[in-house]
Amino acid sequence: MAQEYKLDRLETTKHIGPMVDKHWEELRTAKQRGEKVAWCSGPMFIFPYAMGMKCHFMAGYAAYCGGRRAADQVLEVAEAEGDLPDTCSYHKLHMGMATAVKKGIPIKEDVILPIPDLMIIGRLCTEMAHYAEGLYRRMGIPISAIDCPPPRRKEDYAEIGKFVEKQVREELIPTLERLTGTPFKSDRMSEILAVLKKAATLRNECWEFFKQIPSPWTLWDYGVSIAPVFYLMGKPETIPYYEKLKAELAERSAQGRAAIIPEEKYRIYWDGWLPWAFLGIFSRKFTSCGAVPLVGRYPWEFFPHPEAIDPNADPIHNYIQLWYNPEIAPKHSAEMAVPFIGEVVEDYSLDGLIMFTSKSCRIWSMGHADMIDIIDKKYGVPGVIIDADMVDSKMVSEAQIDTRMQALFETIDARRSARRR
Amino acid sequence: MEQALEKLFEVVEDPYKAVAGWKESTKGKVVGCFPMHIPEEIIHASGMLPVVLWRGNEPVTEGHAHVPPFNCGLTRSFVDDGVRGKLNFIDGMIFYRTCLQAGGLPFIIDRNVKPSFLEFLYLPANFPGAGTRDFIIYELGRFKSLMEEKSGQSINEESLNRSIEIYNKNRALLRKINDIRRNRPGSITPREMLAIVQSSMLMPKEKHNELLESLLPELEKREASSDGGKKVIIAGSLCQTPRLDILDLIDNLGMVVVDDDMYVGSRYFANDAEEGINPLESLATRYQQKSPPCPTKGEWELDWSDYLNDMVKKNQAAGVISLLIKFCPPHLCYYPDVKNRLADLGVPHVMLEVEHEAVTLEQSRTRLQSFLEMIGGV
Numbered sequence: 001m002a003q004e005y006k007l008d009r010l011e012t013t014k015h016i017g018p019m020v021d022k023h024w025e026e027l028r029t030a031k032q033r034g035e036k037v038a039w040c041s042g043p044m045f046i047f048p049y050a051m052g053m054k055c056h057f058m059a060g061y062a063a064y065c066g067g068r069r070a071a072d073q074v075l076e077v078a079e080a081e082g083d084l085p086d087t088c089s090y091h092k093l094h095m096g097m098a099t100a101v102k103k104g105i106p107i108k109e110d111v112i113l114p115i116p117d118l119m120i121i122g123r124l125c126t127e128m129a130h131y132a133e134g135l136y137r138r139m140g141i142p143i144s145a146i147d148c149p150p151p152r153r154k155e156d157y158a159e160i161g162k163f164v165e166k167q168v169r170e171e172l173i174p175t176l177e178r179l180t181g182t183p184f185k186s187d188r189m190s191e192i193l194a195v196l197k198k199a200a201t202l203r204n205e206c207w208e209f210f211k212q213i214p215s216p217w218t219l220w221d222y223g224v225s226i227a228p229v230f231y232l233m234g235k236p237e238t239i240p241y242y243e244k245l246k247a248e249l250a251e252r253s254a255q256g257r258a259a260i261i262p263e264e265k266y267r268i269y270w271d272g273w274l275p276w277a278f279l280g281i282f283s284r285k286f287t288s289c290g291a292v293p294l295v296g297r298y299p300w301e302f303f304p305h306p307e308a309i310d311p312n313a314d315p316i317h318n319y320i321q322l323w324y325n326p327e328i329a330p331k332h333s334a335e336m337a338v339p340f341i342g343e344v345v346e347d348y349s350l351d352g353l354i355m356f357t358s359k360s361c362r363i364w365s366m367g368h369a370d371m372i373d374i375i376d377k378k379y380g381v382p383g384v385i386i387d388a389d390m391v392d393s394k395m396v397s398e399a400q401i402d403t404r405m406q407a408l409f410e411t412i413d414a415r416r417s418a419r420r421r
Numbered sequence: 422m423e424q425a426l427e428k429l430f431e432v433v434e435d436p437y438k439a440v441a442g443w444k445e446s447t448k449g450k451v452v453g454c455f456p457m458h459i460p461e462e463i464i465h466a467s468g469m470l471p472v473v474l475w476r477g478n479e480p481v482t483e484g485h486a487h488v489p490p491f492n493c494g495l496t497r498s499f500v501d502d503g504v505r506g507k508l509n510f511i512d513g514m515i516f517y518r519t520c521l522q523a524g525g526l527p528f529i530i531d532r533n534v535k536p537s538f539l540e541f542l543y544l545p546a547n548f549p550g551a552g553t554r555d556f557i558i559y560e561l562g563r564f565k566s567l568m569e570e571k572s573g574q575s576i577n578e579e580s581l582n583r584s585i586e587i588y589n590k591n592r593a594l595l596r597k598i599n600d601i602r603r604n605r606p607g608s609i610t611p612r613e614m615l616a617i618v619q620s621s622m623l624m625p626k627e628k629h630n631e632l633l634e635s636l637l638p639e640l641e642k643r644e645a646s647s648d649g650g651k652k653v654i655i656a657g658s659l660c661q662t663p664r665l666d667i668l669d670l671i672d673n674l675g676m677v678v679v680d681d682d683m684y685v686g687s688r689y690f691a692n693d694a695e696e697g698i699n700p701l702e703s704l705a706t707r708y709q710q711k712s713p714p715c716p717t718k719g720e721w722e723l724d725w726s727d728y729l730n731d732m733v734k735k736n737q738a739a740g741v742i743s744l745l746i747k748f749c750p751p752h753l754c755y756y757p758d759v760k761n762r763l764a765d766l767g768v769p770h771v772m773l774e775v776e777h778e779a780v781t782l783e784q785s786r787t788r789l790q791s792f793l794e795m796i797g798g799v
């Protein structure tokens with residue numbers, strides 16, 4: 001009889017819901033309190049935060065909407081307005097929500113956001129600009145635009161970092177100062193960084209538990225715990241959250257309690273977006289096969305080197321360096337990602353790779369097939385591509401997910417038995 | 422057909438043969454530029470031949486193993502051509518962040534095609550501020566040094582200014598030809614205009630200028646067509662040559678293309694670079710031109726629909742045909758606003774979604790027929 005696997009859920013992650021809800025509630029009601037609101041993409045959201053603005057982050061909204069099971073409804077509004085199905089789902093979600101607000105089309109109340117006073121483009125991805133431009137055209141929302149190119153080679157980082165910092169100083173900061181009528185709050189930014197440093201340090205300590213065999217938690221648990229190092233950045237309650245999480249993981253580890261019971265069969269690397277609207281579906285599929293997703297390029301993006309945060313340094317320079325110092329920056333480009341994947345495959349004793357390709361977003365997908373080939377040749381770790389979407393259910397085929405996952409697990413099994421022979 | 426035009430057709434009908442032939446006969450180096458905004462003048466000044474990389478004319482086969490199926494035809498076909506060895510005569514390739522897909526190409530090309538050199542320019546979107554301009558100039562300077570190193574030929578102000586002049590001359594000649602098409606509707610077919618522009622992207626500009634100079638008086642002898650077909654503008658098809666069968670369909674339905682807003686069209690020759698000043702400054706200024714509004718560049722205050730509306734008015738055209746490349750995100754994101762605004766402005770408009778692979782044209786034919794009815798052409 002086939003082995004039955006179960007997920008032994010964490011307790012601490014139950015506490016994230018109220019923190020996240022509070023954030024969105026405060027954002028939704030910001031205008032009633034006369035607060036200014038910005039919608040941001042890329043790494044720029046810390047700047048409006050420092051100015052005391054309420055700030056919405058593009059990808060965070062997708063995760064939230066997906067979690068609230070409102071994504072399909074909002075996407076439908078966008079498509080009815082003329083947005084085309086192959087367009088980036090994050091773009092469409094925002095167009096749909098803004099259209100619903102503008103035209104009074106009913107959507108779930110808790111995913112309605114205030115129309116912002118400012119759109120801030122942090123152009124890590126070219127489409128992060130297109131969505132702001134679209135909202136400007138449709139609703140006349142002003143834009144502050146910062147180009148943030150992801151470097152392809154180590155030697156490119158320094159100059160690009162200087163360029164990004166210059167744009168922030170000459171374009172974004174003065175715009176925020178004009179909008180809020182106050183000088184830039186450098187001290188507040190340092191305070192946010194100090195809290196972030198603590199939260200991200202604890203988060204890294206939690207990451208260490210992913211290295212254990214079996215692992216006491218899964219990447220999905222981290223996925224739902226991501227907000228404290230992301231859009232909840234700087235909130236004091238993020239620190240106790242990660243302290244609690246770390247304590248629970250330490251306790252589980254001491255008891256030898258694993259995330260998957262009765263045994264962890266496959267340890268998986270996950271590339272690309274987390275499938276926000278389908279976390280449950282994927283979790284069930286992983287669990288039913290005894291597989292546990294552990295590491296990923298995207299979830300590792302949020303301040304992986306908190307030791308480099310220096311609350312006593314010039315906060316703007318320090319923050320930009322977190323993105324543009326080649327030793328510590330996130331690995332956006334495929335060129336920089338390959339060595340990262342190689343490292344984590346070894347550090348976390350991974351058995352296979354799942355490259356999650358979003359059909360409506362090409363930021364991770366270019367090169368997925370080649371990355372699998374490189375890692376397989378060098379480390380003997382196989383991989384598969386799953387193409388779906390992070391929020392749009394029309395682009396997700398459970399049958400394809402099953403087939404690809406099965407193919408991966410069979411390859412891992414075949415290699416294991418070959419090694420035993 | 423005029424002799425010069427025949428020569429231009431030869432080039433676009435088999436760009437592989439034409440470019441490889443140039444290399445063979447001159448022993449020079451070929452540098453492929455990914456569309457749409459790499460300043461070719463810098464490569465030209467180094468004595469190498471800049472060509473604009475193109476969409477192949479075959480269905481994608483081996484490329485499938487490297488590039489997702491939900492990418493635009495150009496990126497898929499280009500990777501396919503590359504991995505099948507069809508681009509081996511290209512010495513160097515230059516990319517920049519046209520869009521997410523183009524930004525991801527160098528990784529695949531570096532590993533599987535291995536041109537002698539591959540460079541990536543971090544040309545920023547056209548955002549405001551001195552920082553952006555300084556960085557564009559920095560990148561152009563870096564590009565210049567790279568081209569000097571790869572060609573073994575130094576580029577000075579004089580040689581770069583000379584290249585700018587040659588390019589400006591080419592653009593001026595192309596504008597004159599486009600004026601003939603605009604002033605004498607039907608005198609130049611869409612296929613001919615495409616061949617005239619695309620050949621410029623594939624051969625030395627000096628040679629192209631010569632051919633255009635001999636072609637121009639010939640074209641001036643052509644008359645406007647007397648069929649009284651409805652005048653239309655074609656727009657879109659972002660980095661790619663539009664499909665010829667669709668152009669023929671437009672033609673065969675009796676519509677007369679009087680102008681276009683395409684990259685392999687009027688966008689390629691719309692703006693000159695200023696002569697006689699610091700050439701990198703001049704090229705940076707050309708790069709930063711906001712008009713024609715390009716969906717891949719960060720520009721929001723100038724509206725593409727207004728630009729198209731002006732083009733319609735200037736040409737007394739009856740409407741706009743948008744060619745939207747399947748899976749082209751910059752156009753996908755912009756298109757709904759163009760559609761709605763053109764409707765508000767009362768400009769008749771139809772969109773055809775275009776794929777790389779051969780598909781039946783029936784749907785396009787039906788859409789074009791209803792469009793023709795809408796503009797009173799039937």
Ligand code: SF4
Nearest residue numbers: 088125127128361363
């Ligand atoms: S294309 Fe991808 S990376 Fe870009 S905005 Fe959309 S979801 Fe984000």
Ligand code: SF4
Nearest residue numbers: 493520659660749750
């Ligand atoms: S045609 Fe569109 S998707 Fe393709 S490379 Fe150009 S901008 Fe990118």
